[in-house]
Structure formats: C-alpha cells, structure tokens
Amino acid sequence: MSWYHLVITIITEVALSGGIGGFVDPIYFKLGKGVYLIGFPYTLSPADLGRDYELTIEIYSGGKRVLLESEKKKVPDNAVYIVDGHEVVARPGKYDVMFRVSSAGKESSATFPVEIVEHERLNLSSLVFVSRFYEDPSRAPFHRGDLGFLPNPSASFSDTLRYFFEIYDVVPDSSRLVIRWYMEKDGKLVARGTPRVIPAKLASMYYMGNIPLSDLDNGRYRLTFEVVDIPYGLKRTVSREFTVSRQELAMDDDIRYFIDYIATPEELAEFRSIKDENRRKEWIEKFWMRKDPAGTFYPVFRQRVLEADAKFSTPFKKGRYTDMGKVYILFGMPDEIRREEIDVAQKSYQMWIYYSNNMKFVFYDQFNTGEYRLTASNVPGFGNYIQDIDQYFDFNGRE
Numbered sequence: 001m002s003w004y005h006l007v008i009t010i011i012t013e014v015a016l017s018g019g020i021g022g023f024v025d026p027i028y029f030k031l032g033k034g035v036y037l038i039g040f041p042y043t044l045s046p047a048d049l050g051r052d053y054e055l056t057i058e059i060y061s062g063g064k065r066v067l068l069e070s071e072k073k074k075v076p077d078n079a080v081y082i083v084d085g086h087e088v089v090a091r092p093g094k095y096d097v098m099f100r101v102s103s104a105g106k107e108s109s110a111t112f113p114v115e116i117v118e119h120e121r122l123n124l125s126s127l128v129f130v131s132r133f134y135e136d137p138s139r140a141p142f143h144r145g146d147l148g149f150l151p152n153p154s155a156s157f158s159d160t161l162r163y164f165f166e167i168y169d170v171v172p173d174s175s176r177l178v179i180r181w182y183m184e185k186d187g188k189l190v191a192r193g194t195p196r197v198i199p200a201k202l203a204s205m206y207y208m209g210n211i212p213l214s215d216l217d218n219g220r221y222r223l224t225f226e227v228v229d230i231p232y233g234l235k236r237t238v239s240r241e242f243t244v245s246r247q248e249l250a251m252d253d254d255i256r257y258f259i260d261y262i263a264t265p266e267e268l269a270e271f272r273s274i275k276d277e278n279r280r281k282e283w284i285e286k287f288w289m290r291k292d293p294a295g296t297f298y299p300v301f302r303q304r305v306l307e308a309d310a311k312f313s314t315p316f317k318k319g320r321y322t323d324m325g326k327v328y329i330l331f332g333m334p335d336e337i338r339r340e341e342i343d344v345a346q347k348s349y350q351m352w353i354y355y356s357n358n359m360k361f362v363f364y365d366q367f368n369t370g371e372y373r374l375t376a377s378n379v380p381g382f383g384n385y386i387q388d389i390d391q392y393f394d395f396n397g398r399e
Contacts, residue, residue, distance in 0.1 A: 013025045013129075013153055013154055013155040013241075014026070014099070014110045014112050015110070016042075016044075016099075016101065016108035016109065016110050017108060017109060017110060018106065018107050018108030018109060019048060019106035019107060019108060020044060020045065020048040020049065020053075020101050020102075020103060020106050020107065020108035021044070021045040021047075021048050021108070022042055022043050022044040022045060022048075022082075022101065022108065022153075023042060023043050023153040023154045023155075024040055024041070024042040024099050024110055024112075024153060025040070025041045025042070025129070025151060025152075025153035025154075025155065026038065026039070026040055026097065026112065026114050026126075027039045027040075027041065027125070027126045027128050027151075028090075028114065028116055028125060028126050029125045029126075029144065029166055030118075030123060030125060030166070030168045030204075031089070033118075034091055034092065034118065035089060035091065036089070036090050036091065036092065036116050036118075037087055037088075037089055037090075038087065038088050038089075038090050038114060038116075039085055039086070039087045039142075040057065040085055040086045040087070040088075040097075040099060041083065041084070041085040041142065041151040041153050042055075042083070042084060042085060042086075042099070042101075042153050043081055043082060043083050043153045043154060044081070044082040044084075044101065045081065045082075046075055046076075046081065046082055048103070048106060049075050049082075049103040049104060050075070050103045050104030051074065051075055052072055052073060052074045052075060052103065053072070053073060053075065053101055053102065053103035054070060054071070054072045054073075054101070054102050054103065055070065055071050055072075055073065055086060055099075055100070055101055056068075056069070056070040056098075056099075056100040056101075056102075057069050057070075057086055057088065057097065057098070057099055057100075058097070058098040058100075059088065059090070059095050059096070059097050059098075060095065060096040060097075060098075061093060061094070061095050061096075066095075067088060069086070069088065071086070075103075076315065076316055081315065082315060083131075083141060083150060083151065083153070083315050084141075084315075085142065085151070090116065091116075092116040092117060092118040093115070093116060094113065094114075094115045095113065095114045095115070095116075096111065096112075096113055096114075097111065097112055097113070097114055098110075098111050099111075099112075119169070119236075120169070121169045121170070121171075121229075121232060121234060122167070122168075122169055122170060122175075122227070122229050122232070122234040122236055123167075123168040123169050123236070124165055124166065124167055124168070124225075124227060124236050124238045125165050125166035125167075125168075125238075126165065126238065126240075127163060127165045127223070127225060127238045127239065127240040128149070128151060128163060128164050128165060129151065129152045129155050129157075129161065129162065129163055129240065129242060130149045130150065130151060130152055130162040130163060130164065131149075131150045131151065131152040131162070131310065131313070132149065132150040132162070132310070132311065132313070133147070133148065133149050133162065133208070134148030134149065134150070134370055135148070136148060136348075136370065139365075139368065139370035140370070141315060144164075144166070144206065145206070147164065147206055147208065149164070150315075154243075155240065155241065155242040155243060156242070156243045156244075156245045157213055157242060157243070157244060157245070158213070158244070158245060158306060158310075159212070159213055159214055159306070159307070159310075160210050160211070160212055160213060160310070161210060161211045161213055161223070161242060162208075162209075162210045163208065163209065163210070163211070163223070164206055164207060164208035164209075165206065165207055165225065165238055166204065166205070166206045166207075167204065167205050167206070167207060167227060168203070168204045169203065169204070170200040170202075170203060170204075170205075170229060171200065171203070171231075171232070172200055172201055172202055172203055173199075173200070173201065174200070174231060175200035175229045175230075175231060175232065176197065176198075176199055176200065176229070176230050176231055177197070177198040177199075177200055177227055177228065177229055177230075178195050178196070178197055178198075178227075178228040178230060179195065179196050179198055179207060179225065179226070179227050179228075180192070180193055180194070180195040180196070180225070180226050181193040181211070181223060181224065181225045181226070182223075182224055182226075183216075183221050183222065183223050183224075184221065184222045184224070185219060185220070185221050185222075190216065190221070191211075191215070191216070193211070200229075207225075211223075213244055216244050217244065218244050218245060219243070219244055220241060220242075220243050221241065221242055221243070221244065222239055222240070222241050222242075223239065223240055223241075223242060224237055224238070224239040225237065225238050225239075255301075255302045255305050255306075256284055256285075256288060256298070257280075257284055258305060258320065259271070259284070259287065261326055261329055261330055262291065262301070262330075263287070267287065270283075271283055271284070271287070301329070304328060304329045304332060305320050305329055307328065308320045308322075308324075308325035308326075308328045308329050309325070311324075311325075311328070312324045312325045312328070312371075314370070314371055317371070322371060322372075323363060323372065323373050323374035324352075324363060324372055324374075326374075327352065327361050327374065327382070331354055331359065334352035334353055334354055334361075335353055335354055335355045335356075336352075336353040336355070337350055337351070337352055337353070338350065338351040338353065339351075340393075348364065348365045348368075348372075349362060349363065349364045349365075349375075349393065350362070350363045350364075350372055351363075351393060358378070359377070359378065359379050360377060360378050360379075360389050360390075361374060361376075361377040361379070361382060361383070362374070362375050362376045362377065362383070362389065362393055363375065376389060376392070376393075377389065
C-alpha cells in the first residue's frame with residue numbers, strides 16, 4: 001500500500017491595509033466535480049465607515065483578469081462590528097485575488113493567492129475558523145447545509161478555537177477515515193489531538209469541533225488536520241495559521257470599566273458623570289478595591305465577560321450586552337438548559353436552571369434571529385417575576 005500526501009496551500013486570514021480596519025478570510029468548498037465555491041468572509045470596523053461601503057473583488061489567473069464584481073452595502077445602525085461575505089464560483093487552479101473596500105473617501109485593500117487542487121478521490125475544503133456555531137442554520141449569517149456558523153476572519157482566539165472543514169469524494173460504506181490534528185509554533189510541535197476513526201456513510205461530510213487553548217501562550221500557531229482513508233491508502237492535510245491573544249490582567253483592562261451589572265444605580269450615575277480620563281481611572285480602581293479587596297472576584301468576572309462575548313455576540317451587539325450575556329456574567333454557566341423548539345412562526349424558548357438557590361430564567365427568540373431575550377424568571381429583577389415558574393412553562397427538550 002502506498003500513501004499519497006497532499007498539503008493544500010495554506011490559506012490564512014489577511015489584514016486589510018488602508019484607512020478601513022478589518023480582515024478577509026478566503027475559504028473554499030466543493031460544489032461538484034471541477035466546480036468550487038470561493039467565499040470571502042470579512043470583518044470591518046464600523047467606526048471607519050460612513051453610512052455605506054462598496055466591496056470590489058478582482059480575480060486574476062495567469063496574469064489575466066477573469067472576474068470583477070462589486071456591490072454596495074449599508075452599514076447597520078449601532079453595529080459593534082460587521083461580519084459579512086461575498087462568494088464566487090471557480091474551477092480548480094491558481095488565482096490572485098484583489099479585495100478592496102471603500103467608504104466615505106477612505107479605502108483598504110489586500111492582495112492574496114488562492115489555490116484549489118482537486119483529486120479523483122478524497123478532497124478537502126479549506127479549514128474554516130468559527131466564532132460561533134448555530135443550532136438552527138436558518139438563523140445563522142453563514143451556513144453550509146445544516147451547519148450554521150459565524151466565521152472568525154481575524155483568526156484570533158483567547159480560550160477556545162472552533163473549526164470545521166468538509167471532506168469529499170470518499171466511498172460510502174467502504175472508506176474508513178482516520179482524522180487527527182496537531183499544532184506547531186515556530187516549526188515545533190506544541191499540541192496533538194487523539195486520532196479519531198470515522199466510518200464514511202456518505203460521499204461527502206463535514207468535520208467540526210473545538211480545541212481548548214488554555215495551555216497555550218500568546219502567539220502565532222499553525223493548526224493542521226490530517227485525513228487518512230485507510231482502505232484506499234490516501235492521505236490529505238489542510239492547515240491554517242491562527243493567533244492566541246489573551247490579555248493580561250492589567251489595571252487598565254477595559255473590562256474593569258464594564259460595571260453595568262455589578263454597580264449600584266448611584267455608583268453608575270457618579271461614574272458616568274466623570275469626563276476626565278485620569279479621574280475615571282482613579283474612580284474605577286477605588287470601586288474594585290471596595291468590590292474585590294482580595295482580588296479573587298475580578299478574574300472570574302472578567303472571564304465570564306469574555307465568554308459572554310464569544311458565546312452570545314451578534315453582528316450588531318456584543319454578547320455582554322445581551323440578556324443571556326447578562327445572566328451568564330452574573331451567575332455563570334447554567335447547570336441545565338431546557339429548550340422548547342416550536343413552529344418557526346412562533347417563538348423558541350430556553351430555560352436556564354441553576355441548581356443552587358433553584359434559580360430559573362426563561363429566554364425567547366423574539367424575532368427568530370438567534371438572539372434570545374429574557375422574558376421571565378423566579379429571581380426578582382430579572383424579567384417578569386414568576387415564583388412558580390414551572391407552572392407557566394413546560395419544557396421538554398434538554399441539553
């Protein structure tokens with residue numbers, strides 16, 4: 001038996017250069033024999049944009065331009081960040097891409113190569129980094145089949161790396177795949193996953209998951225997945241670079257200023273009335289000295305804020321400002337989640353249960369967008385107070 005090894009050209013995130021801050025992340029998927037979909041998820045800073053912006057993509061092959069597409073888009077009101085994308089159809093080959101964004105007299109651009117190699121059997125898509133997966137793909141800003149996701153064009157992570165890629169052209173009920181991953185930093189192996197054996201029931205499938213990063217220091221890494229089809233002696237790998245960026249607990253950490261949920265109304269009013277930056281810093285440090293004299297509460301609080309941003313953020317709102325984010329920050333991960341998935345024309349509900357003190361919070365997806373609003377709880381001050389909340393809500397699904 002002989003092994004054939006292919007390293008797909010590493011496609012990594014690309015920082016835009018110019019007056020508009022952002023990243024573009026070229027990814028591709030197979031649509032059919034000799035036909036691929038190239039996606040260009042990107043993130044932009046709304047602070048750098050006017051009321052709208054224009055996106056232009058030029059693709060060259062062999063020095064000749066083979067595609068030119070432009071589209072104008074509006075900047076959503078009150079957007080914290082913008083995550084969007086553009087897709088084109090292409091055949092296998094080598095391409096040079098010019099990606100350009102212009103708005104309000106400013107412009108940013110990036111030029112990068114994309115190479116797609118196709119084989120008769122066992123092909124892979126590019127490796128996609130994800131900020132969030134959605135249970136209902138119809139509510140996700142991006143989706144592949146029944147997989148809904150929010151891409152991470154910056155490829156920057158703090159605690160958990162989320163990913164997926166697609167596998168094509170295997171032989172159903174005959175191929176048996178072995179999949180494993182490993183990480184490198186500066187060419188040296190730093191972590192390795194346990195190999196998994198996957199029976200191939202379909203000719204195409206996707207492979208998804210997450211990798212904890214708590215043991216890794218800040219810096220740049222390369223993640224490689226190796227897929228081996230044992231019966232047919234084939235091996236393919238796909239790689240991506242990413243960054244671990246974890247802020248240290250510093251006195252000027254911006255989360256120290258996020259006291260909306262833990263300060264009294266009087267404290268918030270006093271803090272917000274201070275305009276001088278030095279006085280604001282002095283006030284916030286005195287606040288934390290009163291709130292956390294032992295220095296044990298803030299690390300937990302800060303971690304919950306970061307996790308709320310990672311779990312519940314939308315293109316229009318940071319996770320810490322959502323209802324689920326607020327409850328998560330104050331009480332942590334619930335011990336149990338119950339769900340009621342009902343007709344999409346109505347509302348979907350979740351109940352978060354904390355065994356300690358028997359706290360229960362009911363959220364509903366008000367606009368069928370995936371952002372759940374708090375509607376009721378048995379905790380005073382959180383939504384409509386209902387002491388015997390189980391009598392009003394009957395949840396069957398559990399997580």
